[in-house]
Amino acid sequence: MTRQHPVLRLLLLSLFLALAFAPFLFPGTKSVATASRICIFIVLAASYDIMLGYTGIVSFAHTMFFAFGAYGVAIPLSRGWIGWDAILVGTIVGAALAALVSAAIALLSLRVQKIFFSMITLAVASLAQILATQLRDITGGEDGLTFSLPAELQPSFRFLADPIFGVRADGRLIGYYLTALIALALFLLMQRLVASPFGTVLQAIRENEFRAEALGYRTIVYRTIASAISAAIAAVAGGLMALLLRYVGPSATLSFDVMTDILLMVVIGGMGSLTGPALGAALVVLAHYYLQPFMQMGFDSLADVRILPALIHPDRWLLWVGTLFVLIVHFFPAGIVGAFRKH
Amino acid sequence: MTPVLETRYLTIRFGGQVAVDSVSLAFHAGTTTAIVGPNGAGKTTFLNLISGQLRPSAGDVFLRGKRITAMATPARARLGLGRAFQLTNLFPDLTVLENVRLAVQARAGAGLGFFHAADTRTDLTERAQTWLSETRLSARAHNRVTALSHGDQRKLEVAMMLALEPEVFMFDEPTAGMSVDEVPMVLDLIAAIAASRDKTVLLIEHKMDVVRRLADRVVVLHQGALVADGEPAEVVASAIVQEAYLGIRPANG
Ligand SMILES: Nc1ncnc2c1ncn2[C@@H]1O[C@H](COP(=O)(O)OP(=O)(O)OP(=O)(O)O)[C@@H](O)[C@H]1O
């Protein structure tokens, strides 16, 4: 569509370079884990943007599809089938299931009205949450599942005896680049998709569904395919998350906190651009990692002042996030990307 | 010869009001029919019933002899029913070229391409450009619709129907709201379609000079009912049209 603003391009390039060289630029277990998380959430937020930003449908079940992939990987691994084949099979099964369920929801409800779709996704997502905590034998209930990874992904694994630029050539490094490359591939795939004839029809549906139908597009088919693709990609992101955490549980994958984060990423970054949600993902993940502890510090140092500490107590995190959300929606309805849009 | 398009006892009620009242009409290939009538007569509603945006309370629609009353809008469009809307009805945040290309792409059945960039289908883009130049919109190709003047939006509305290359063209007051110097171009485009022997044109139009120039048949709707049907000269002169328009709109022309 329109060409990107230089500032925006600079931001995106910096994000790309930072992620490409994260283990070398920001060595340390915690920062590499943060970079992994950013990669994963870029995929998750961008896949959500295909629904929200491109097709104009609001789904609350995106974390459920994320969880499908995460549990898909966790279930075989936690039962002792530890291998790359288990990871591959788990991801594929999770993604296929996500695509199927998502398509089914879309077919059943999108025919009626978009708001109906949103409500059904909410109901199904709540059901999934209950199931994940109740089906203890399969999902590990509230506690979730912990598991070990194949040898090549373990910190003790060395693929080179000597460090590369001072960074240990270990399984963690392999894990990071595996995540980053898959994330990049999926992101490019999504960019392809939204620029394709199919993607243009999705935008047409968002803009004016009535007219899209009058041109002969069966919009229900397009929306169903879009939901299925979006869900499958979210599931792959879930699989990567499982590998990163070596743990899968309801709160890490299924909770509405994750859903709020995704929404926040997409809205802060700017809907309907993919690059917007990518920037949003980076911002929100960084804020989680560095702002919350920062608030804790502020809280501790202001412990004897009166109201202030209560406001910056780490538990007030959501309050601030909510405030930020409202401000952004009000002042930058098109997010970061929209603020830099050339007309 | 079976008519291209036919309605039988087509009726729709909104609450107690009968907006289209048992209208039976047949339209043959190569003909241009003007649909006239005062505001609220049911003209747009009649087209909505044909193109599928509304389902009739009673009666049927036939396309080439096939009953399509229950068929969904997209399927009707793919069978060759083209529609340009009275109230401009576009994809506002997309560019002019993208709007038309969506129509070209629909016509080519190419919407389910997933892995190539839409603008690499140069054949589709070129066709879209052709329609833009036909409607003198080429200079605006890369503007968003929201940046267009009202007149240009009306032209785009027409361009998108042309790009669909339908068999039946339904124009709903195509020149309403256009500036005077843009009108002749649009009328020429419609005249060119009307002149072809295999296309069928339905034209809702208030201006009687336009009706006389383009149409070879005029039907009059009044309170949803068909009240006159015939040659333009005789229908326009008839008492019922004079009455229907008198006091509501001056019979300009
Ligand atoms: N979806 C709807 N629901 C309820 N009433 C409707 C609907 N669509 C049309 N009507 C009513 O049906 C009647 C016919 O409307 P229509 O738009 O077909 O008139 P028209 O002949 O196209 O008029 P105009 O010349 O003003 O465009 C009007 O009274 C209108 O209010």
Ligand SMILES: [Mg+2]
């Ligand atoms: Mg009308």
